[in-house]
Structures are given as C-alpha cells and as structure tokens.
Amino acid sequence: MTVKLGANRYGKAETRLVHVVKDGPVHHLKDVNVSISLSGDMEAVHLTGDNAAVLPTDTQKNTVYAFARKYGIGQIEVFAQRLATHFVATQEAIRHARVEIEEYGWRRQGPHSFVRDGGEVRTCLIHHDEDGRTTVVSGLKDLVVLNTTGSEFHGFAVDGYTTLEPTTDRILATAVHARWRHAGEPASYGTSYAQVRQALLDAFANTHSRSLQQTLYAMGERTLLTCEGVCEIRLALPNKHHFAVDLSPFGLTNDNEVFYAADRPYGLIEGGVLREDAPDAGFAWE
CATH class of the missing domain: 3.10.270.10 (Urate Oxidase;)
Structure with a gap:
C-alpha cells in the first residue's frame, strides 16, 4: 500500500489584538481576533521534520502586532489582505495564505471610554x-x-x-x-x-x-x-x-497603542x- 501527504496548512489561530489610535484626547479603538493559515511546499516538514520552510506561528503573531503598529488596522478586509500578501511575498515556500478576522464592536462612552x-x-x-x-x-x-x-x-x-x-x-x-x-x-x-x-x-x-x-x-x-x-x-x-506588546525586537516603539488581550x-x-x-x-x- 502506498500513502502520500494530503492537503495541509498551518498557522496562528485567534491572535487577540486591541489597537488604540490616539487623536489628542479622543481615542479610537479596534478590537479584533486574527487567524492565519499558510500552505505551500510543506512536504519536507511533514515527511522528515525539516523545518526550513516553516515560518513559526509565533512569528505570524508578531507580524500581526507589528503591522497594527506600522499601518493601523482600518477596515479589517484591508488589514487581512496586507497580512496575506506579506506572507506569500516574503516566504518562498508559501503558496497560499488564509487570514480570517473577527471584529468586536464598541460604542463610544467618552473620549477614551x-x-x-x-x-x-x-x-x-x-x-x-x-x-x-x-x-x-x-x-x-x-x-x-x-x-x-x-x-x-x-x-x-x-x-x-x-x-x-x-x-x-x-x-x-x-x-x-x-x-x-x-x-x-x-x-x-x-x-x-x-x-x-x-x-x-x-x-x-x-x-x-x-x-x-x-x-x-x-x-x-x-x-x-x-x-x-x-x-x-x-x-x-x-x-x-491588556498587556502592552514589546515591539522593540522589531525596531518599533509602543506607547500603549498595541496590546495583547489576555x-x-x-x-x-x-x-x-x-x-x-x-x-x-x-x-x-x-
């Protein structure tokens, strides 16, 4: 009997991100849940354990936080496209990126509430x-x-x-x-x-x-x-x-703008x- 690898993908599921945009005393809030799945040339990691083509899921999580700081979130469709494009363009082994985002609504109660x-x-x-x-x-x-x-x-x-x-x-x-x-x-x-x-x-x-x-x-x-x-x-x-994410490894500052919601x-x-x-x-x- 012969067996072979079937369809597969991997990624980081449900990265919780709260992004605060400060416009003077008035703040704007985006609260999202980001799930990423990547697929492509992944035979080696499955068959021999060779991780050369694998972008760690932790890196995918960090990319979500860093992109929020660099570009903002705006419309979640645009943010998802930006992430998916990035992974396919920068990772030779990746042929397809799936990014799913859920956005949780908040109604303004005050300038920062x-x-x-x-x-x-x-x-x-x-x-x-x-x-x-x-x-x-x-x-x-x-x-x-x-x-x-x-x-x-x-x-x-x-x-x-x-x-x-x-x-x-x-x-x-x-x-x-x-x-x-x-x-x-x-x-x-x-x-x-x-x-x-x-x-x-x-x-x-x-x-x-x-x-x-x-x-x-x-x-x-x-x-x-x-x-x-x-x-x-x-x-x-x-x-x-809500813990401020340390973005210093990526050369970015974080003045209480990008948080991990625990x-x-x-x-x-x-x-x-x-x-x-x-x-x-x-x-x-x-």
Missing part, C-alpha cells in the same frame, strides 16, 4: 416565602467596558514573588456582573434597570482609577446616589488584563455598597 456591543444579559432573582414576603434582586452580567487610559496601579504590596511593574497609565477593562436590591417595588423595573445601568457606565467612564477596587466602589456609590429605591448593590469585576488568569474584584439604613438582606442574594 467604550462599551462593548452585545453580550450583556439582564438578570433577576426572586424569593417569596409562605408569609407573603417577596424579595427582588435585579442585575446584569457580561457588560463589557473599557477605558484606554485614566487608570493606574502602583504602591501595592510586594514580596519575593512580585514581578508586576507599577504603572500610571494602563487599559482598564472588565465584564461587569452587578446585582442590586430594591428597598421597595419601583414604579417600573425596566426604568430602574436602565437607570442603574447608566449609573454604572457613567461612574466607570468618569472615575480616574487607581485600582479596580476604587472603581467598584465608585460604581456602587453612584448607583445608590442616583437611583432611588436601590438600597444595596453587589459587584463582581474581573480584570480583563484571557486567563485574571484578577477578580468583588464587593458591595449599601445604604446605612438598608433593610436586612436575609437570604435575598442566595
């Missing part, structure tokens, strides 16, 4: 006992928000295992999971929901953050001060880390804010 389009889920938790007592906890989850600047993190505790560098300028992003308790029944739960949601967004956009904990408290405080009838709010804020692990900040006269919550949160 954005709200992710889609993904938000409205929630509620109802308790009703035989004595006729009903408790209502409203909420939302997966409300993804991001500030491209206006966030710091320094002066933290250190020990022998600390490697994190202090920073006075970073991206702050989180997927808000909020639950709030009503002191009584509002005239409209829909109106109340909209008011709380807007209070959370306003506080996030307008708080100069020195820690995500500080931002959490500011979001809770603004909710209680502006949303009549809400007596307590609890928030869970995962820190969606998936995990992530910091998780949780806390509650309540009115001093808030009635006992009992088992409302369970």
Whole structure:
C-alpha cells in the first residue's frame, strides 16, 4: 500500500489584538481576533521534520502586532489582505495564505471610554416565602467596558514573588456582573434597570482609577446616589488584563497603542455598597 501527504496548512489561530489610535484626547479603538493559515511546499516538514520552510506561528503573531503598529488596522478586509500578501511575498515556500478576522464592536462612552456591543444579559432573582414576603434582586452580567487610559496601579504590596511593574497609565477593562436590591417595588423595573445601568457606565467612564477596587466602589456609590429605591448593590469585576506588546525586537516603539488581550488568569474584584439604613438582606442574594 502506498500513502502520500494530503492537503495541509498551518498557522496562528485567534491572535487577540486591541489597537488604540490616539487623536489628542479622543481615542479610537479596534478590537479584533486574527487567524492565519499558510500552505505551500510543506512536504519536507511533514515527511522528515525539516523545518526550513516553516515560518513559526509565533512569528505570524508578531507580524500581526507589528503591522497594527506600522499601518493601523482600518477596515479589517484591508488589514487581512496586507497580512496575506506579506506572507506569500516574503516566504518562498508559501503558496497560499488564509487570514480570517473577527471584529468586536464598541460604542463610544467618552473620549477614551467604550462599551462593548452585545453580550450583556439582564438578570433577576426572586424569593417569596409562605408569609407573603417577596424579595427582588435585579442585575446584569457580561457588560463589557473599557477605558484606554485614566487608570493606574502602583504602591501595592510586594514580596519575593512580585514581578508586576507599577504603572500610571494602563487599559482598564472588565465584564461587569452587578446585582442590586430594591428597598421597595419601583414604579417600573425596566426604568430602574436602565437607570442603574447608566449609573454604572457613567461612574466607570468618569472615575480616574487607581485600582479596580476604587472603581467598584465608585460604581456602587453612584448607583445608590442616583437611583432611588436601590438600597444595596453587589459587584463582581474581573480584570480583563491588556498587556502592552514589546515591539522593540522589531525596531518599533509602543506607547500603549498595541496590546495583547489576555484571557486567563485574571484578577477578580468583588464587593458591595449599601445604604446605612438598608433593610436586612436575609437570604435575598442566595
């Protein structure tokens, strides 16, 4: 029996890239997921393990970051064509390049603050006992928000295992999971929901953050001060880390413009804010 190599390709899948374009105090945001597949004269690597024709997938990832810095992203179709053309033109063994890009939409909330389009889920938790007592906890989850600047993190505790560098300028992003308790029944739960949601967004956009904990408290405080009838709010804020990519190996600078959006692990900040006269919550949160 004779066997032979069939169709094949290789590449770097799902390179997450967040690109910030700074136009003075107004920033513009592009958030994309780039997947690359290359094919061509790859018999040797499959049959004998000879890697001479193989452009490392790590190099493909670096090219995505470097091209974002050099050319910007613009229309994703143009960016994808630029990448595909580059790989075929510069690699003798490559006959075909496949580049797939997903773009995630953000709506502007302020000069450097954005709200992710889609993904938000409205929630509620109802308790009703035989004595006729009903408790209502409203909420939302997966409300993804991001500030491209206006966030710091320094002066933290250190020990022998600390490697994190202090920073006075970073991206702050989180997927808000909020639950709030009503002191009584509002005239409209829909109106109340909209008011709380807007209070959370306003506080996030307008708080100069020195820690995500500080931002959490500011979001809770603004909710209680502006949303009549809400007596307590609890928030869970995962820190969606964005790390500036080191482009120095390619002779490029990176003034907080090209980031790697990390998936995990992530910091998780949780806390509650309540009115001093808030009635006992009992088992409302369970």
